[in-house]
Amino acid sequence: MTDDQLRRWADLLCDYCLGVKPGEVIALGSELEGRPLVEACYRAIVRRGAYPVVRLDLPGLAEYFVEHAPEAMLSYLPPLSLYEAQAVDARIRIAAEHDTKAMSRVDPRRQAAVDRTRAPLRREAMKRRWVLTQFPTPAYAEDAGMSLAEYEAFVGRALFLDRDDPVAAWVDLGRSQAGLVEFMSGVSDLHIEGPETDLRLSVAGRTWINSDGRRNMPSGEIFTGPVEDSARGRLRCSFPVCRGGREVSGIALEFEGGRVVRASADSEEAYLHSMLDLDDGARLLGEIGLGLNPGIDRFTGSILFDEKIGGTVHLALGQSYPETGGVNTSALHWDLILDLRRGGRITADGSLVMEDGRWLVG
Incomplete structure (x- = not known):
């Protein structure tokens, strides 16, 4: 750079x-x-x-x-x-x-x-x-399937460093996300549907955070902590999950009473189970986040970027962010991404609010 x-x-x-x-x-x-x-x-x-x-x-x-x-x-x-x-x-x-x-x-x-x-x-x-x-390092570029020069350009766009005034661009994104925060703050129940995914959870009484680049750079999401015992149903991760040097693909989880009760993966399944058994809070959801960054449009293998892809949802196992009202504690915080841009939808309190990655409110 x-x-x-x-x-x-x-x-x-x-x-x-x-x-x-x-x-x-x-x-x-x-x-x-x-x-x-x-x-x-x-x-x-x-x-x-x-x-x-x-x-x-x-x-x-x-x-x-x-x-x-x-x-x-x-x-x-x-x-x-x-x-x-x-x-x-x-x-x-x-x-x-x-x-x-x-x-x-x-x-x-x-x-x-x-x-x-x-x-x-x-x-x-x-x-x-x-x-x-x-x-941007050669290793990250290789994971993303890009040359180093291409990856550096991608990072620059994701951080708005290609704009005349990056700070102003982040302020503008924060303002646009604020409308969705306002809407979601009045929502109690969410129903997430997608390929091999049918999951319900509650966010009643929880605080939505406008993640506008103050902590993660880049950011471009809003997030909160689900009610700990509310998740029920199943999900399948749309992308491989990269953590601790391992690429865990095909993660499928089933929830009852907020906890993961069944789990499988196409690769590194033993590692998945070791993380779920890390402590008592590792099988609960600590976060739900909605990706909204227009500069991030592809999977790269790096969660800092991938969880912000516009039209995706990520659900984190483990530690909650206390500012959301979440109370789960764990040594784990592991984000799993659901791509809803093709055949996905989110229903909030019975009303359709997002379809095929496009938000209909906010």
């Missing part, structure tokens, strides 16, 4: 997303391949009179720890890590993987143990201002 794009991206993260103020401590974490954006963000943070704390991971080290550390270490959380999570004012996380399949070589039970151990870090991070973005 060009220096100008990197500067605009860093300014977007520091100003629009976080509102960095003088004297604040900003954690800045990434992998080695994210260095160009890390450097741009470092300079932007310093120019605003704040203090950057950089954590740059090297390829292969995280996998080595999960694979080779003694069992006791997998359940140990260094106090320093928790202190840092509590001490910073805000956090920028730049995903920049060198090998998106690296964790697929690790025993999923050991990976699940590490996920449980690090849950307190995630809870602390959620209490503070944070933003997640993703730097």
Whole structure:
């Protein structure tokens, strides 16, 4: 990406997303391949009179720890890590993987143990201002079936960096999404239908959040937390789900009383079950989100982008976002995407509100 794009991206993260103020401590974490954006963000943070704390991971080290550390270490959380999570004012996380399949070589039970151990870090991070973005690497481009140049252009469009004023573009999207938030705030029951999907759930009394790029960059969705015991029916994921270096395809789930009671997958089924058994909250839905970003129109294998595809719905197993009114707790938060652009529909309190990916309200 060009220096100008990197500067605009860093300014977007520091100003629009976080509102960095003088004297604040900003954690800045990434992998080695994210260095160009890390450097741009470092300079932007310093120019605003704040203090950057950089954590740059090297390829292969995280996998080595999960694979080779003694069992006791997998359940140990260094106090320093928790202190840092509590001490910073805000956090920028730049995903920049060198090998998106690296964790697929690790025993999923050991990976699940590490996920449980690090849950307190995630809870602390959620209490503070944070933003997640993703730097275009050759690995992400390969997963998306694009050349690196094509993928960089795709990322630029998804973040509105191709617009004259990216901030104004995000403000406009936020305004358009606000109308749908207003409508959905009066809805109690949702019925989602699509290919091999027939699922009912309640959102009565829950708060819908307008995700306009403040936390995820890019964003372009609205979301809430379903009533925990309300989901009933079945779903089948439209796309493979990529998590922990694994590509889990053909996920099919059946819900009763809010819980997953049956689960299968065409690939990595053992990993799917290990995640569902992670803890008591992993079989409940913690989020329903509606994808609305016009700049994201294709599946790329990266959930940060794919859950925002216009005309899709994503349902997350596990941890709720407390601001929605959701109360489920879990070390898991795993988004599953339903593509409703062909043969899909959503009914709200008995009225058709979305068909074939097109919203009829809001």
